[in-house]
Amino acid sequence: MPKRKKKEIEEEIGFVTTLSVPSEGSVGLTGSWRIFIPVLDEGRCNKCLLCWIYCPEACITKDIVINYDYCKGCGICAEECPSKAIAMRKEEKNETG
Amino acid sequence: MRLRDFPEEELFLQGSAACQGCPGSAALRVAFKALGRETILCVIASCTSVLQSPFPVSALNLPTLNMAFATGGATASGLSAAADRLVASGAFKEKPTILVWAGDGGTYDIGIQALSGAAERNTDFIYVCYNNEAYSNTGTQRSGATPYAAWTTNTTKGKDEWRKDIAQIMVAHGVPYVATASLAYPTDMYRKFAKAKEIKGTRYIEIQAPCPPGWKFPSSHTIKVARLAVQSGMWMLYEHEGGKTAYTAGTQRIIQGQSKLLPVEEYLQAQGRFRHLFSPEKDEMRIAEIQGRISHIFDTLQFTHKMKEHIMDIELAPPR
Ligand code: SF4
Ligand code: SF4
Ligand code: SF4
Numbered sequence: 001m002p003k004r005k006k007k008e009i010e011e012e013i014g015f016v017t018t019l020s021v022p023s024e025g026s027v028g029l030t031g032s033w034r035i036f037i038p039v040l041d042e043g044r045c046n047k048c049l050l051c052w053i054y055c056p057e058a059c060i061t062k063d064i065v066i067n068y069d070y071c072k073g074c075g076i077c078a079e080e081c082p083s084k085a086i087a088m089r090k091e092e093k094n095e096t097g
Numbered sequence: 098m099r100l101r102d103f104p105e106e107e108l109f110l111q112g113s114a115a116c117q118g119c120p121g122s123a124a125l126r127v128a129f130k131a132l133g134r135e136t137i138l139c140v141i142a143s144c145t146s147v148l149q150s151p152f153p154v155s156a157l158n159l160p161t162l163n164m165a166f167a168t169g170g171a172t173a174s175g176l177s178a179a180a181d182r183l184v185a186s187g188a189f190k191e192k193p194t195i196l197v198w199a200g201d202g203g204t205y206d207i208g209i210q211a212l213s214g215a216a217e218r219n220t221d222f223i224y225v226c227y228n229n230e231a232y233s234n235t236g237t238q239r240s241g242a243t244p245y246a247a248w249t250t251n252t253t254k255g256k257d258e259w260r261k262d263i264a265q266i267m268v269a270h271g272v273p274y275v276a277t278a279s280l281a282y283p284t285d286m287y288r289k290f291a292k293a294k295e296i297k298g299t300r301y302i303e304i305q306a307p308c309p310p311g312w313k314f315p316s317s318h319t320i321k322v323a324r325l326a327v328q329s330g331m332w333m334l335y336e337h338e339g340g341k342t343a344y345t346a347g348t349q350r351i352i353q354g355q356s357k358l359l360p361v362e363e364y365l366q367a368q369g370r371f372r373h374l375f376s377p378e379k380d381e382m383r384i385a386e387i388q389g390r391i392s393h394i395f396d397t398l399q400f401t402h403k404m405k406e407h408i409m410d411i412e413l414a415p416p417r
Contacts, residue, residue: 006153006154020149020155021153021154022110022154022155022156022157022158022159024111024112025112026112026150027112027113027114027151028112029112030111030112030113033117049100049101050100052100053100053103053126053127053283054320055123056115056118056119056122056123056126056319057111057113057115057122058109058111058122058126059111062101069111069112072117072118073117074117074118074309074317075118075315075316076118076316076320078317079317079318079320079321080320088317
């Protein structure tokens, strides 16, 4: 789901609302919180899906693609990967935009 | 249910205000997958009130009401009655799942009165306590769920009291379904939510939620600590329905002798909130006290399990 502005949604529904609107990136691009970045070695991945279900941020898709816009770099995916297909390494500044 | 059969749709959206490695968001993801879109969420003041992010946006892609600490059971009772009316009038085709999402502060301490009332009336809703064993979003004060000897900002030498067992208090209410869950066992958790969804009446699910800043461990260890809790017997997985308790997942494997009960020290040492038990000197007495309680429970359960097997043998033995 792309990030939607409140105004856009209000135009769509035709009235001003005091309700919160579900939106991705509700506190911005949380990838900027990251100090360590998870790097996937696809060759080692056996698609067990553990990283997908354990990522607290819902940042890994079912086909094991990491969304770096929002990945906070917690390291759970790397810690839990049974085939050591994910490594955490220190991120260079602005590496992923 | 295997992981690959879990729905792909995420009702917990990326880019929320949760801390790195937050157990609350991890629990929300699995719960939402099992319950689906036809759910109305009622969030009791807790970390979840914060991590859903500030107005005018929300990281929770479900209709959500935010409620005061003490009102979980009461709000759910109102929502449930309103939904029944809307179904009766034809405005709703089916009744949505009413889901209360509260922390341990809002459940063990402040919310228990309204929860108990709703449970006594067997109001139709699911109540979830994600138990991070402290008031984490206000900076980690002790709660009724904080375990014995754990550090919090107001138990700096370790808590003197043992935690109370709300899941068992809910069992005593005689509600149709009570279950405990762990983040480390997502298929077990998913199955429990999916089952609860199909039951009518008050259902209670409690998830142990190891919180990296509150428990003082690295954010990458959330799942590891949750798993150690089950493997060491500090958190037990079971479900209670129809007057019977069935142990599940890691806890069941220990009781049936397929895996070993880990020493509680391994669990305690994985967290900074128990550091005072190991340095400057090892507090053998308090560690032994904790281990003693756990060993007693597991010895009893293992004995009962063996006896049951034995009785089955007698019953099933062919006549001579
Ligand atoms: S580091 Fe944490 S937030 Fe990032 S993908 Fe891995 S589990 Fe998800
Ligand atoms: S946990 Fe590791 S092996 Fe499993 S799907 Fe993720 S990257 Fe692949
Ligand atoms: S304090 Fe703990 S439970 Fe609360 S948002 Fe942070 S990690 Fe999650």
